[in-house]
Amino acid sequence: MKKYTPMMEQYLSIKDNYKDSLVFFRLGDFYELFFEDAIIASRELEIVLTGRECGQEERAPMCGVPHHSVDTYIDRLVTKGYKVAICEQVEDASVAVGIVKRDVVRVITPGTLIDTQLLEDKKNNYLASVIYLNNGWGLSYTDISTGELFATEIVGESKESRLMNELAKIQPRELIYYVEDSFKEQLLIKLQKSFNYYLNPFHIKTININDLIGLVESLNITNISNSVLEHNIGLKATKTLLAYISETQKRTLNHMNQLTIYDTNETMDLDIISRVNLELTETIRGKSKKGSLLWLLDKTVTAMGGRALRKWIDEPLINIDKITERLDAIEYLKNEVFIRVELKEYLKKIYDIERISGKISYGSANPKDLISLKNSLKQLPHIKYLFNDCKSSFIINLFTGLNDHEEIVNLIETAIADEAPLSIKEGGIIKSGYSEELDELRRATTEGRIWISNLEKEEKEKSGIKSLKVGYNKIFGYYIEVTKSNLHLVPESFIRKQTLANCERYVTPELKEVESKILGAQDKIVALEYELYINIRNFIGNYIESIQRTARAIGQLDVVYSLAQVAEENNYIKPQINNGTLINIEEGRHPVVEKVLDNEMFIANDTSIDSKYNRMSIITGPNMAGKSTYMRQVALIVLMAQIGSFVPARNATIGIVDRIFTRVGASDDLSQGQSTFMVEMSEVANILNNATEKSLLILDEVGRGTSTFDGLSIAWAIIEYLNCNIMSKTLFSTHYHELTELESIMEHVKNYRITVKEDGDNIVFLRKIIEGSADKSYGIQVANIAGLPSKVIQRAKELLEKLEEKDIAKNREVINEKHKETGNIEEVKIEEVRVEYIPNTKENEIIDQLKSINLLETTPLEAMNILYKLHNKATKS
Known part of the structure; x- marks a missing residue:
């Protein structure tokens, strides 16, 4: 068999490590897929399947997408449940010997999306980890885009049912799992149908106590002892979860810095059936938000508030003090109309700073994100001032110790241009005045362009060539262009560079010298702006935890605003x-x-x-x-x-x-x-x-x-x-x-x-x-209202009359009528008979039989048979 080409061998070597993923292989301005990956992507994305020479007799199936629009294609594949491995050049092509080195820089899965364009603003995108050890379940889940991280363990009776209830609550997009029991694995596979998650088996080496101690220290957990730590299945699920994230994302995510360990008994337990039947977040028919409780209560202004409200609805409280704190906060804001109106105006100016902090930690935040962060943080002093005299402990606690982040606001205000582009590698990001070195380089390019403009005027005057002009292209750089009719006027100092049909192009030593300064300065400007931007972003990254606290406080306040607004609009009362x-x-x-x-x-x-x-x-x-x-x-x-x-x-x-x-x-x-x-x-x-x-x-x-x-x-x-x-x-x-x-x-x-x-x-x-x-079911009348044909309705009436003659309920009415005729009370009760009625011998026998009946152990059918016999006995002459 012939060997594969060097490039294809490189691809196959990388693909061998990511067999469960579609590998997007970067070649120039395109991401290419090959072999089976190409066939799948071509089908799912509806793009043309072609072929490429690969060193074999048959061409390798191939399809590709442009790098600038790759996110759209990845989103479509991930939405359909595929994992996508992004393979980039990891070596500068200008210094590479042989084929440029490439490697996977990230694996994108349904649970690891971080691009805000691919996520719902007001809904979390959870990745969950489930393990089964020591006769118990460990569950941990996170939203990588926000950095939220939770863990719990589920042991004891009904643990499978309680696990299902937790999954119904969080609705993960992706579930990784490790279970040693095949029956437990089948349970998770069966649940996949109900919860529609991407299911992915994943196992790391044995987790020892040192691993968990390191985990606890990194996540600032102080309220757990080593003895509890060693046996906590929830923490082991968290360790597995973070290992999976590290393996797929290829980087440390600093915004995942705090773990919330919770007990499933701390909130109201709702199973999936109740969530569906009560239409808490979506309707039964249509699966839409409109018509659900969430739709009714959602007047939130920010994305953080929308996600927090959904969490409130998903997790009703059972602690009276916590419920009362929330109610008091809503009451306060409901009564303070002017504060509520003003608060809404400030909230409108706040972007999704929780997910922006995630992008900063991830290293994907662009200049527009930083501008959005700045404009959002500028609203904090105004919002805090609104609640200076607030008596609500819930609202007071939200702002206690909360930073205004003036250093971040001032830095972005000073450094980042308001109209900065999305790309961080094309310049135009940093404001003048922020970096003296950058300003000097910019002056050099400005002065260089002025010199070139002046050069064109001078050469026109000296040579007498009125049509002479100085031009530029990426191949030859700057040049002097002279038409054929004026070639006899060209000075000897001009050096011919290129001949075209209608003109000649020349350069001079002076022109090349200035060109070097201008182009060198421009390259240096782009490189320096990139460096300055990365430093700015990294500086802000030091405040991620503080920004996250701010974001969550804003989200909680937004929920209080929303519920206060809904209460006011719909005339609700405080329970x-x-x-x-x-x-x-x-x-x-x-x-x-x-x-x-x-x-x-x-x-x-x-x-x-x-x-x-x-x-x-x-x-x-x-x-x-x-x-x-x-x-x-x-x-x-x-x-x-x-x-x-x-x-x-x-x-x-x-x-x-x-x-x-x-x-x-x-x-x-x-x-x-x-x-x-x-x-x-x-x-x-x-x-x-x-x-x-x-x-x-x-x-x-x-x-x-x-x-x-x-x-x-x-x-x-x-x-x-x-x-x-x-x-x-x-x-x-x-x-x-x-x-x-x-x-x-x-x-x-x-x-x-x-x-x-x-x-x-x-x-x-x-x-x-x-x-x-x-006394009736009115079924026929309801059928008539529903529009059944009149012949069907009439026939149903006739049949009903015949059937009612044998109906047990009808017989009961007849018995009651007989009691009325003898002057007894309408509804005969055993206790009343004993007190108000003196029975005869035959009735004594009936009473004795009634006394001997254990009603709580008698089935309805047995009860009807007993009643029938007693009725016959009572009516015999």
């Missing part, structure tokens, strides 16, 4: 937060639905539920009447209160909840072979296995995915278990009217219904929640 179990909401409203509709059209509703006396609300009413909206609004009001937001209500007292669970809607998971009912039961199982007395549960139509009796039995059993075993606060909507009987036989259960107004065969939804149970 009362306590550690009790009561959730009491007066005239609560669904925040998003209210905003989409006309405010006057939304019907407010009350809610009172706790873990002691009124823990289970069974809600009945027709479809489309508003049951789901009502239950979601309760969950959202609680969640908003615990992120520290005002809420849509007239009054609200919120006892802290540790988790919010939802079971809403129905969907198949065909890829996993799960039916609607199986998905439903899996979600309910998760709730029953993880809910506590302090949890809030939203259960909508549980059991409807199977036959009536099966579904009714399951729903009944679930209510019993929740009410008697877990004792969590639960809103349970249903079409099984039989479940409303539980109010009379089980403590802490209360019936509610959505009111409707009947108008002949039509109904009007009144959207009001009142005590009691619905």
Whole structure:
């Protein structure tokens, strides 16, 4: 076999070390891809696939993109989940012997993007690391563009479920992992479908205690002992994460200087199902921000504020003091209208200095970035002055010890030209007056050009050649050009340099001398400006940690502004937060639905539920009447209160909840072979296995995915278990009217219904929640409203009349009517019978049988059979 060409051998040697990446190989003004990489890139980028001589009989497949537009192509590939290795010249071509040395200078992956043009302004781009060791999970994640770095360990019961909840919260773009258990690896692979991350196995050598001590020292962690350190799986995940970043980015990132170690129990635990059902950051349909809670609450002005608000929503608090601090800050800013208006104007002038600090650390910040940083930092004194008399401890703490960065502002103001170009290698960056050496070089080029202009005038006069001119090109430098008709007038001192069709070009010793000064000065100017700029950027890099603190303070203040503005615009109130179990909401409203509709059209509703006396609300009413909206609004009001937001209500007292669970809607998971009912039961199982007395549960139509009796039995059993075993606060909507009987036989259960107004065969939804149970489902009327053909509606009515004759609920009504005829109370309760009624012998037997029944262990189906037998016995003559 023939050998490859030297250039292709170089490429193949580099590619061998980056088999999982598409290698962008720099050749001149293009990045080229070869072989399989070229075929993939050609297909994904829709660019022409060509070939290149490589020393073999067949040409190597090849495609390429211009270097000046490479970022766009890389973004498209990374978005599709590819890793891209950037291979550059690492040797000056002018001094190279043989082929110029090249090497990979960076590997770009979905989780390591830092270019702000490729990232969403108000959303973090997380890279996560997961390891499984010693029967526990370690999780660490970072946003390289901002430098944020977090770690936690997840051990004990339900650790897989809690890991899933954390991944649902952070939504990483890329997940690297190391697990020794193949079953755990399969779990991460399975989760990839739900979270849509780029999955990448990665392992480093054994992590010892010295590695972790070095990590802790570099990240300024002081509150962790060596004994805890050695066994902390979260720190080991962080070490793995940083090793991966070092391997792919080929540099030290100084802005990743602080690690936040957190406990998953410090905030409200929300699983992916609840996040989706409550539409916290995106809608279920369309996956868009508009229509979500984030869309409603986001009045943030800065990118830092937008990302911080998303984090607040993703991590509701359970600490009353922290929640109260936030609420007080929002109350202060809501009441101070003029401060709020002025603050917005200052925030408008602040750029994304958090990501600019990341670019400075990375070495990719351009002059425009520094100008943006300067203009942003200039707003700090004005903002701090606004809050001189502020009494909010939250806002005061934001600005305590915060630097105005005058030295940075003054440096950039003095050194960087306001109209500086994006490129740092073409000059035009540094202002006059900043460097005496630079100013001298600039004067030399200016004076040189003046000399050349004067030379042209002198030579015209001396030679008499009126058309003589001095020109310049990159090949010959400066020259004197004379047309053919004037060649007889050319002085002997001119030295012929080039002959063209219509003219001759000459040089003189004096011209070459000045040319050397001018061109030498220009090259020196560009090189010196580059050097000065790098020094300036490096100087600012010494303040990265301080700039980051400023950026995060601005982000938090922006969130307070946003929530204060939303509260003012939408007439929200400050909720009362306590550690009790009561959730009491007066005239609560669904925040998003209210905003989409006309405010006057939304019907407010009350809610009172706790873990002691009124823990289970069974809600009945027709479809489309508003049951789901009502239950979601309760969950959202609680969640908003615990992120520290005002809420849509007239009054609200919120006892802290540790988790919010939802079971809403129905969907198949065909890829996993799960039916609607199986998905439903899996979600309910998760709730029953993880809910506590302090949890809030939203259960909508549980059991409807199977036959009536099966579904009714399951729903009944679930209510019993929740009410008697877990004792969590639960809103349970249903079409099984039989479940409303539980109010009379089980403590802490209360019936509610959505009111409707009947108008002949039509109904009007009144959207009001009142005590009691619905006596109908109004399914046919809803079907009529939905537009089913009239023949179908009429036939449904006929069938309903026949079916109702055998309906259990109908039989119950008949029994109650018989009790009315004998003067007994309408709803017969066991306790009431014992006190107010003297039974005969046959009735004594019935009572004895009733006494012997263990209601909590009796299934709904068994209960119906017993009731049927007792009914027959009671009605026999």
